[in-house]
Amino acid sequence: MMRKSKKSKDARATTGSTAVPKSRKAGARGFAGRGLGEAKMLHPMREMRGTNYQVCGLYPFPMGGGSPISGVPLGRNLITGEPVCCDPITWFMKLRLIANPSAFLMANPGLGKSSVIRRMCMGLSAFGTIPMVLGDIKGEHVLMIRKLGGAVLELGRGVGQINPLDDFGAMAIARKLSPARREELLTELHDRRRGLVASLIAIQRKEPLNERERNILDRCLSVLEEEHGEDATEPPEMKDLLRVLKARPEQVRAVALDRGSDERYDEITEGLEGSFNTLCGAGSFGRMFAGQSTDRIDPTRPMVFDLSRIPQSDSDLRAATLMTCWTAGFSVVTASNMAADDGLVQRRRYFMVLDELWNTLAAGRGLVDEVNALTRLNREWGVGMVMASHTPSDLMAVRDENDRHKAKGILNRCGMKILGGLARAEMPLLTQSVSLSQREQDQLANWQDPAAWTDGRDGDIQYTNDDVFTTTTFVSDAAIHEWLEDSDEAEWVEDDRTRTPPPGQGKFLIKVGSRAGIPVSVDLTPTERSSGVHDTERKWHTTKKRMVKKGGSGGAL
Incomplete structure (x- = not known):
């Protein structure tokens, strides 16, 4: 009995050490006890x-x-x-x-x-x-578009300009479309031009055009589009629209209700003529809408209109330029969709x-x-x-x-x-x-x-590169440290x-x-x-x- 008691005492002593008896099983956090490696905190698995x-x-x-x-x-x-x-x-x-x-x-x-x-x-x-940034006011997306191989169209006073009457490639596509599609695209282009010019004038005047002025604008655009036709090498400009208004064509006089009087015609169209002069470079908008667009839009590449050169204080010019950029983007999408409907290009x-x-x-x-x-x-x-x-x-x-x-x-x-x-x-x-x-x-x-x-500067906290970056299989550690x-x-x-x-x-x-x-x-x-x-x-x-x-x-x- 004395030997058995001594053996039990030795077993208890062994149990108190780091050795683990064979009869014990590990729990969910490992073996409990001093020096046995029990996990007090389990990190979540990725x-x-x-x-x-x-x-x-x-x-x-x-x-x-x-x-x-x-x-x-x-x-x-x-x-x-x-x-x-x-x-x-x-x-x-x-x-x-x-x-x-x-x-x-x-x-x-x-x-x-x-x-x-x-x-x-x-x-x-x-x-x-294809990403399209139709008006980057702060220039935040310009570098990304360049990295993607896209086009950056800069607009601002003395930097670049955009033509409100530009077709943005629609006429070139219209020549290849079926007759029904061609008529639909030309009608869409006419409506967009009329709406854009009316919006630009409304921004300048702080009020919209009246019904008679909208009719006159519509007929002036129709006459101008007939003059240029589908074979024109360049789209018309605002000075061409002003010239049509001053020429007093019969189609325009019919909606102006001038009763055959030149004096009455000039009186009715005086306000519209002044607005056209502003868009031709004689007003607060400067030369932004006075000539041909300085850049062309490629429908197959990413693009961004960079408006960061237009100051925040010039709210009217910024609003007018944004409106024109949106119209340009919609025109490109519409023409691309119609070309895809006729099977000319792949759907974009x-x-x-x-x-x-x-x-x-x-x-x-x-x-x-x-x-x-x-x-x-x-x-x-x-x-x-x-x-x-x-x-x-x-x-x-x-x-x-x-x-x-x-x-x-x-x-x-x-x-x-x-x-x-x-x-x-x-x-x-x-x-x-x-x-x-x-x-x-x-x-x-x-x-x-x-x-x-x-921020850690006053203490002994030291940051490593691993706190900022996580390495990937695509970039080596040496390349990250070099950068x-x-x-x-x-x-x-x-x-x-x-x-x-x-x-x-x-x-x-x-x-x-x-x-x-x-x-x-x-x-x-x-x-x-x-x-x-x-x-x-x-x-x-x-x-x-x-x-x-x-x-x-x-x-x-």
Whole structure:
């Protein structure tokens, strides 16, 4: 008995050490006890996604994914970690998750709205869709279009001009169409010219044309189009329209009701003649609409109208130029669709971008109607669309009461809403158009909070490149480190907003109808960062080397 007791005592001593008895089994967190390696905290596993064919051998461990995987890759689900793919064209055409191929982005400044738009443009361009930025007021998308091999059409005083009577390639296509299609396209072109000139005059006058003036404008355009014909090498200009008005043709006199009196004709058309003179370069618009367009639109390439040279204070010119750019874009899409209907070209898909919507809607009368028409007819035109603004209050900031109701309908009709950080005070107005639970509202309000008060400079916190970038199989670690050491990029890389971003930067909630939103974190790849297409604060990141005169003694410019 004494030997048995001693053996039990030795067994207890062995149990108290790091050795594990054979009778014990590991729990969910490992062996419990001192030095036995029990896991106090379990890190969540990174989820991967694949098709049934790819992961069938892992049964029963796989489970169904919670978000669509078709479309442009945006980022990872904040809850499950799975990849999220989203764009309005794919979700409409392939998945049929939305009834309208349009998206509306909304978030406070600096949280990544434009980056999401550029990610969609780059992804859809790879899928064969052509991005069209019809009026880049701040010049944020110019570099992206250049990287995609597209055309940048610069407009501004002394920089470039655009002809309101330009056909934008429609006449060349009309010559190849069947007679019925040709007549339809020419009628569409005539209506667009008449509507555009009338809108430009309305922006200048601050009031629309009366019925008689609209009839006179319509007949002047008809006479001018008969003179040029389908074989004209160049489209007519505004000076040609003014010449027709002064020539007093019988077709125009019939609708002017001048009763055969030249004096009465001149009195009736005096106001319209003065407006034509303004568009010919004699007024506040300058030479913007006075001659031929300085650039041509290629319907097979991405393009952007760069309006960053037009100052914010010149609201009338900006509104008139935006209206002309929209008409140009619609003309290109219409002509391309008709050519595809007749089998002349392959069907092309276009993705129209309207960033900084608040600036566009407030630029002048008539622009709300243009955007409103696009949200209603984009399915028939075969185009996708994305719009972005800061808050729902921006849509209520237009001057005219009727335009406010139309602007609110724009948000309601968009197929999907992508929401970022917003103030809690905006939630009552937002929930009138978007169904949000209280938890989703709290999440959006939390995403607008700033970063931590301390940036880490006063402590011993050291940041590594892994805090900024995640390596991929496409870019080697050596290439990333080489780029990080480039002095030209140093200031952006060292920017604390990149290393310690606000909690809501790059985080968005994708909402479709009343379904629960998909929270996603949009992460930029090293290739995107090195290209600089998402850097909208270049003037804050200018390095000293760029501010020194070449060949000088180092003095600042």
